Structures are given as C-alpha cells and as structure tokens.
Amino acid sequence: xxxxxxxxxxxxxxxxxxxxxxxxxxxxxxxxxxxxxxxxxxxxxxxxxxxxxxxxxxxxxxxxxxxxxxxxxxxxxxxxxxxxxxxxxxxxxxxxxxxxxxxxxxxxxxxxxxxxxxxxxxxxxxxxxxxxxxxxxxxxxxxxxxxxxxxxxxxxxxxxxxxxxxxxxxxxxxxxxxxxxxxxxxxxxxxxxxxxxxxxxxxxxxxxxxxxxxxxxxxxxxxxxxxxxxxxxxxxxxxxxxxxxxxxxxxxxxxxxxxxxxxxxxxxxxxxxxxxxxxxxxxxxxxxxxxxxxxxxxxxxxxxxxxxxxxxxxxxxxxxxxxxxxxxxxxxxxxxxxxxxxxxxxxxxxxxxxxxxxxxxxxxxxxxxxxxxxxxxxxxxxxxxxxxxxxxxxxxxxxxxxxxxxxxxxxxxxxxxxxxxxxxxxxxxxxxxxxxxxxxxxxxxxxx
Numbered sequence: 001x002x003x004x005x006x007x008x009x010x011x012x013x014x015x016x017x018x019x020x021x022x023x024x025x026x027x028x029x030x031x032x033x034x035x036x037x038x039x040x041x042x043x044x045x046x047x048x049x050x051x052x053x054x055x056x057x058x059x060x061x062x063x064x065x066x067x068x069x070x071x072x073x074x075x076x077x078x079x080x081x082x083x084x085x086x087x088x089x090x091x092x093x094x095x096x097x098x099x100x101x102x103x104x105x106x107x108x109x110x111x112x113x114x115x116x117x118x119x120x121x122x123x124x125x126x127x128x129x130x131x132x133x134x135x136x137x138x139x140x141x142x143x144x145x146x147x148x149x150x151x152x153x154x155x156x157x158x159x160x161x162x163x164x165x166x167x168x169x170x171x172x173x174x175x176x177x178x179x180x181x182x183x184x185x186x187x188x189x190x191x192x193x194x195x196x197x198x199x200x201x202x203x204x205x206x207x208x209x210x211x212x213x214x215x216x217x218x219x220x221x222x223x224x225x226x227x228x229x230x231x232x233x234x235x236x237x238x239x240x241x242x243x244x245x246x247x248x249x250x251x252x253x254x255x256x257x258x259x260x261x262x263x264x265x266x267x268x269x270x271x272x273x274x275x276x277x278x279x280x281x282x283x284x285x286x287x288x289x290x291x292x293x294x295x296x297x298x299x300x301x302x303x304x305x306x307x308x309x310x311x312x313x314x315x316x317x318x319x320x321x322x323x324x325x326x327x328x329x330x331x332x333x334x335x336x337x338x339x340x341x342x343x344x345x346x347x348x349x350x351x352x353x354x355x356x357x358x359x360x361x362x363x364x365x366x367x368x369x370x371x372x373x374x375x376x377x378x379x380x381x382x383x384x385x386x387x388x389x390x391x392x393x394x395x396x397x398x399x400x401x402x403x404x405x406x407x408x409x410x411x412x413x414x415x416x417x418x419x420x421x422x423x424x425x426x427x428x429x430x431x432x433x434x435x436x437x438x439x440x441x442x443x444x445x446x447x448x
Contacts, residue, residue: 002222006214013210014203021202025195032188040185041156043113044167044178051117051129052171113184118142120175124150129176137164137179149177158182230398238281238398242274249274284414288397291342291421301448304336304343304375308368311347315355324358328366334375337448338426346422349415350379350430350441357439359383370447377443386434394432395420419443 114135118126126146137145145162156167163182168175249267256264312328319326336343354364362382369376386394398413420430428445 002218002225005221006218009214009218010207010210013213014207017206018203021199025192025199028195029188029192032191033185036185036187040113040165040180041167043115044156044165044180047115047117047132047178048167048169048171048176051119051132051176052169052174113180116179118177118179120146120177126177135180145179158185235281235285235398239278242278245274246271281414284418288414288418288421291418291425298339298341299337300340301335301337302340303333304445305330305332305334305368307340307344308347308366308377311344311351312366315348315351318352318355319364322355322358323360324355325361325363326355327363330366330368331370334368334370335448336375336426336445338445339422342422343426343445346419346430346443347377349419350377350443353415354379354381354439354441357381357383362438373447375445375447377445378440379443380438380440382438385436386432386439391432391434395430 115133116135116137117129117132119129120126124146126142141162141164145159145164145166148159148162149166149168152168154168154170156165158165160182165180165182165185166177168177170176249271252267253259253264261268309328309330312326312330316326351364351366358364358381363380364382365378365380367376367378367380395416396413397417416430423430423443423445426445428443430441430443433440433442
C-alpha cells in the first residue's frame with residue numbers, strides 16, 4: 001500500500017510540474033512570437049514610411065528589379081573616366097547615400113531586421129528604393145513574389161512558399177512593397193526547442209526531487225503503519241494467553257456437567273482472573289486511544305504540588321512492602337492548568353513504575369520543583385538499568401524490556417505510553433535516563 005501511495009505521490013507532483021511548465025513555456029513562446037511579428041511588422045512599416053516621406057519615388061539608377069547594375073557596363077559609352085567619377089560622386093552627395101550614420105551623439109532609428117523596399121510602377125515592375133533597402137532578394141524570388149502580390153490588396157501577410165513576410169501600401173499614387181525574411185518572425189521556434197529541452201531536464205530533476213520528497217513525506221505514514229501493525233500484534237499476544245486459559249477452563253467444566261460449583265471452583269476462579277485481566281487490558285487500550293485523540297480534556301487550574309504530595313502519600317505503604325526507602329521533595333505552590341484526573345494518572349503511573357522495578361532495599365525518590373515557568377517532576381529509583389537499545393522504545397505501546405514477559409511484574413506495557421501522551425496533551429513531555437545510579441523519569445509541564 002505504501003508503495004502505491006508513493007507512486008501516486010510522485011505522479012501527482014510530476015503532473016503538476018509538467019502542467020505548470022507547459023503553461024509557462026507556452027506563454028513565453030506566444031509572447032516571443034508576438035514580439036518577433038511586431039518587430040518585423042514595425043520594420044516593414046517604418047521602411048515604407050521613410051521611403052514615402054522622402055519622396056524617393058524615382059527608380060534608383062543603380063538598382064533595377066532588385067539587381068544592382070555594374071557601373072562600367074551602365075556607362076560604357078563614357079570615354080572620360082574622370083567625368084564619370086564626378087557624376088557618381090555628385091549623385092551620392094545629392095542623395096546623402098552613405099549608410100547608417102554613426103557618432104556625433106545622434107540617435108538614429110534603425111531596424112535590426114533586414115528589409116527590401118520596392119516601388120511598384122504602373123507596368124508592374126518592382127524598383128528598389130536603395131536607401132532603405134538593407135536586404136537582397138534573388139531575381140527569381142522577386143519575380144515569384146510579384147506575381148503572387150499583383151492581385152493582392154493593401155496590407156501585410158506572409159508568402160510561406162518563398163519564406164517572406166511583406167507589407168503592401170499605396171502612398172500618394174505610388175505602391176510600396178517591403179519584404180523581410182520570414183525567419184525573423186519565427187525565432188519562437190528555436191526558443192520553443194530550447195524550452196522543450198529545458199523542460200525535459202527540469203522534469204528529470206523534479207523526478208529525483210519527488211522521489212526523495214516522497215520518501216521523506218511518507219516516512220511518518222510508514223512509521224504509523226508499522227506502529228499500527230505492531231500494536232495489533234502486541235494486543236493479540238496479550239489477549240491470546242487469557243483467552244486460551246478461559247477456553248481451557250470452560251472445556252474442563254463442560255466435561256464434568258455433574259460437578260458442583262464448589263468442586264470446580266478453581267477453574268471458575270481462574271476464568272474470572274483471566275477475564276479481569278482482559279478487561280484491564282481493554283480499559284487501558286481505550287484510555288490510550290482517548291488520550292491520543294485529545295478527547296474529553298478538562299482544562300482548569302489546580303495545585304499540582306498538593307496532588308503530587310497526595311499521590312506519594314498513597315504509595316508509602318507500597319514502598320514499605322517492597323522493602324525500599326521512599327523519599328519525596330515537593331515544592332509548594334506550583335500550579336498547572338489541565339485535566340487533574342489525567343495528570344494524577346500520569347503521576348501515579350510513574351511512581352508505580354519506579355516502585356515496581358526498584359531493587360530490594362533500594363531508593364525511590366519523588367521530586368517536584370519549578371524551573372522558570374516549567375514544573376519539573378522527577379521520579380528516580382535505584383536498581384537494574386535500562387539497556388541503551390531499549391531506552392528509545394521505553395514509551396512505545398506494549399513495549400517491555402522483558403521480551404518474554406516473565407518478570408512477574410505484571411502490566412501490559414501501556415502505562416508509560418499513556419503517561420507520556422497525557423504530558424504531551426498538556427504541552428509537556430516525559431523523558432527517561434538510565435545509568436549506573438538508577439533510572440530517572442522527568443515529566444515537564446508549563447506552570448499556569
């Protein structure tokens with residue numbers, strides 16, 4: 001079950017991360033597509049605006065159909081080379097055609113997208129506006145583009161078969177067409193591939209994290225599941241022996257129906273003893289369940305010092321029977337807030353446990369004192385120590401240091417578990433320390 005729960009946990013995390021990444025990456029790609037399309041459209045529109053505003057409507061003497069003439073062939077009839085050079089320089093000066101300006105502290109708007117701007121005359125011929133043409137189109141591509149645009153009205157669009165984006169506009173009787181490469185509007189595709197690779201790597205990282213996180217998150221569940229199974233096994237073990245005795249006694253009684261109660265009293269008494277033992281176990285299990293559920297807790301302020309002193313007084317006779325010394329040191333006036341009945345149960349359990357395991361002629365000492373705003377109650381007894389491997393489990397339900405349960409001390413191993421839960425429901429705790437000098441249980445509670 002835990003394995004299926006872990007798989008479901010990892011699947012939910014991975015699905016959530018995948019959905020979030022898909023939404024974020026899709027948004028980035030859409031934004032990049034819109035940005036690139038806006039950039040290309042702005043470049044096309046700006047180029048047409050500049051060309052039309054400058055009134056450069058006449059064909060460029062150096063450009064025809066997008067192809068630049070060779071100067072020597074265009075002016076092959078000129079014999080005077082100097083005269084030809086002067087004519088060219090004069091033309092360049094008049095047109096101020098020198099490329100983008102740099103320096104001088106001036107800011108000049110320039111498009112980062114190469115654009116080819118053409119003027120369409122009445123005969124259907126495309127003539128380049130060289131000053132604002134920063135891209136070159138092959139003659140066959142331009143011819144194909146012009147044939148597709150001849151019947152198209154003003155506006156912008158894409159010639160996907162030619163890999164071009166265009167804008168067509170008429171200004172003061174002239175028709176301008178600006179072209180840009182479609183790849184400048186498709187930068188989102190390479191970005192999408194990069195994001196896809198990044199997404200796969202991210203999912204791989206999150207998969208490893210999810211595995212580690214699932215192990216950490218389900219550890220308390222696994223511990224609770226293990227504790228529950230152990231609880232059922234221990235409870236069954238505790239109930240098995242008395243039930244076996246009761247059934248055996250009943251079987252003996254049934255074999256002698258003619259006998260009187262007086263003749264079979266030993267079997268009847270044995271049955272009663274085992275039934276009372278089972279009743280005690282069931283009552284402790286119910287009490288532990290109530291304490292763990294924090295049910296029916298009555299919080300009221302009361303004198304904890306008086307209560308501890310009263311409990312120690314009741315156990316003096318038990319200490320006398322055990323042949324041990326019993327000492328108490330209870331500070332007066334310590335008040336706590338909580339359920340007096342349950343805290344009395346906690347105190348009596350700890351004192352009873354100390355008297356149960358004290359060595360003959362040993363010492364049991366009960367001490368209550370205030371340290372700051374915390375009440376410390378320590379119950380110390382001399383005798384055999386608790387093994388280090390048993391100490392972490394001393395408060396576990398049904399746990400006994402005597403694994404065979406043959407010590408003769410009785411009990412079901414629930415007393416200390418109940419006592420610690422009572423302390424914790426009152427915002428306190430119980431700890432245990434065991435060494436050569438004996439075993440000490442320390443209960444802490446906040447002072448009211």
